[in-house]
Amino acid sequence: MAHVHKQTFTKAIPTGAERVTIKGRACVRWRGRTKNWQVGELIPDKPGRCRIESSKWYVTYFDPSVNDTRTVPGYADRAATDALMVTLVRTAERVDAGVLPKEAARPRLTLPELLDRWHRYVRHSGASEDGARRQWRRAQDVCDGLKVTRVSELTPTTVLDWIGTQRVSGGRAPKGKQGKGISSGTAANYIGAIKSFTRWCALVERCEAVDHLSALVKSRDPADLRHVRRALMPVELDRLLSAAQGSTEVIYGLTGTERHALYLVACSTGLRATELSRLEPEHVDVTKNTVTVWRPAKTKTRPADVLPLDADVLKVLKPLLKGRGPLWPNRGKPTQAWWRVGARLVRHDLAAADLPAKDAQGRVFDFHSLRGQFGTDLDRAGVSLVRAQKLMRHSTPDLTAKYYMRPESVEMAADVAKLKRGRKGENRAS
Template sequence: MLAHVYRPRRRKDGKVETARLYRGRYRLKGDFAITEVPLHTPDKRVAERMLAEIIAEREREKAGLIAPKTEREAANRSLDDHLKEFVADLGARGRVTRYTSMLASRFTRLATECQWKLPSDVTPQSFVAWRSQNKTLSRKTLNDFLATANGFLTWMTRQGNIARNPLADVARVDVRGHQQQRRAFSEAELERLFAVATPDIRTLYMAAAFTGLRIGELQKVVWADIHFDHERPYIAVRASTTKNRKAAILPMHPALVEKLQAVRPDNPLPETKVFLQHSHMDRRIRKDMAKAGIARLDSLGRKLDFHALRYTFATRLAAGGASQRVTQELMRHSDPRLTANIYTDVTQLPLWDAVNGLKWTSRSGSTKVPADSQGRCEARTDTAIDPQNGVSGGQIQAFSGAGKSEAELPASPHPERFEHVLAQFAKGRQKLGATGFEGAAESPAEPVFERNSATATAANTAIDPQFLSTLGPVIAKLVARWASLPEGSRKAIEALLG
């Protein structure tokens, strides 16, 4: 271990001058760097004693016998003093006054109701007891109080004021199924809201519904941010005004362009604000909704407020067919799940149309196809004949008949042309029943469908009864699905039947 006191020296005008006050240097066992401390005394013995006390204190801290000096000093200061430093630090880091004031107010209320005065008073037990007894706040608000306290105490930990955040292990309240959700305005509700609003408020509502900008972002838009003269007019959102501190280019709807041009004053200053500055827009929109006869809460408990106009923007984009990536970019979300799961009101999406637009398949148990508006049945795609009824998709290939008119579809052969085949089928069934086992044909069978079956006829084609035992259901399906068969297969069957 290294430890000594000295008086610094310096050269001035060619002479060496020695300082009046002593300083100390030390390095504890296991340390790499040398620590230098001022001792503020001209007496060497006093300086040596002071350095020895500093080293002893530092060794006790290192051994864990006492808390570091910064913690001991902070422990005697009130939480209110620490909170003021926390708020000042947030302001220096760029947080807005409204946000820092909200945090300070929230923690002050929590500390008052929990009777916290010093850092040592903050305990998990006292917070949990306060949360258990508080029945007026929602689950989300209780979690907000916990998040505020954790943010402040974590800051104190990083500053060296406390050794550890005492609320770090306190669990959050489960809010699943208890969150108050927003919904999007319907088209009719938007029209009624625009109709009852004053002109300046109406412009603000329209901008929110057609750009997705938040109220705080809208109120910071100046005329220099709006570019009418571009081929595609847009709003240039400055990074200093956005929530994520990133600049963005938002295209404007033609109707919004026309509306903003109508309210634009003559030769406005570039820094002039475009929209009305109102401190309580949620209160204002609630009044306008009441005038328009729009319920704030729907039957599912979902609410409408000013921020719901941003939900409306995302929902209308999705309903209009915009891809999720495009919607995410216009909403300026970093996580696509936020766009899809939170900001999209699925009750206004064309879900019924999507299901109704599916092509029907005969495997669903019914061969009926819904008729169109003129009473005609739309042709559907048949992928295969059911293999459970004797023919696999590899034996008879299907084709798509969608899009063809009735005149273009081939006519099915009359069932009477299958009579001689059905007769052979009946004989085969009788022979199988008499013998009691399969394979009782009188003579080896020739294949029913030869390669050159276009020249074969029913008169010179032998039909194996064993084969006929599985042919009956196939014949019925051939008649029902004659229009779906390839042209080559139809010609072969017609030649076989003669």
């Protein structure tokens, strides 16, 4: 016989809980996160723990497709859970009578359960752990912001309305204050995550008949760039490297010598912060002057890239090759790992070198700017665009030229001056 019930579980008695007696039973109560009273029954044989009921109701019924009872989660509202029980029992009876196929008796997963399954699917498909977690968090934020309980409630219009609200007042902000709004790039990332989730529901999990967000278009506004990066002039780069090398401070677990080697390798190979964090001594071949970069299985290019290393850079790197494990390990909290706070790391040495983190035009120089520094210096050295693309491991030369080659205005003015326009007898470029 089908019935509705609540599940019970035990937990440690919260600090500050007061003992009360309810219907002759010894209990404790405390204020939860919502400031409402929560009650738990004391367990005689387990001191310090109490038994509490789940916030939502559950349905237990007989499923003929598996010839056994099945328990599925319901809702916090008892009436809604009763209605769910009636639907499940009616479907089970129709399956037992042969009116519906056995697949129809499979209980529908809740939205949080679908998000968790999608997160595991993305992770096992080859995405990095951080990348899969970011995708899951973005899709979760959209669903929470729209307060939907089913995938079918997601529509392009409602998602775009929520994105529009976030563009005005969303984003990071101190507690109790309103955000300044997310950029178009962040908005596109949110749209991409929720579209990936609904596509997975329709094509992989097959819990939805159609992809409800197939008409939603992801786009970016090229004019809305919140972090326009710049490249340093050669003299400025030398000052940054010298400031790090001569520093006696330990910043985010890295000494001055380690930071000097880190910056030098980053601007000489174009490696990203996460790729540098995974480098170990066996990845560096001192005989061939190369470094091997292993990337996640789901990558735009090859899973392993072999890049050339300059001999002078290798000399600086050799002292770090004597140990084991990562060349630049995390020696602090996981949230304060240097590759997560790379902008703050570089900012310390920029200040020591008397260089601004943000110039008069509002362009910033952070850790990822070292990758752009590599592309810009290749351009300054006269390296062809195709070779620069291969060295930076980009999919197209357009990406390299558009985002990672950043000549300064004085350099472009010098290039124009080479034409020698306006000089008598020298009106043609030589």
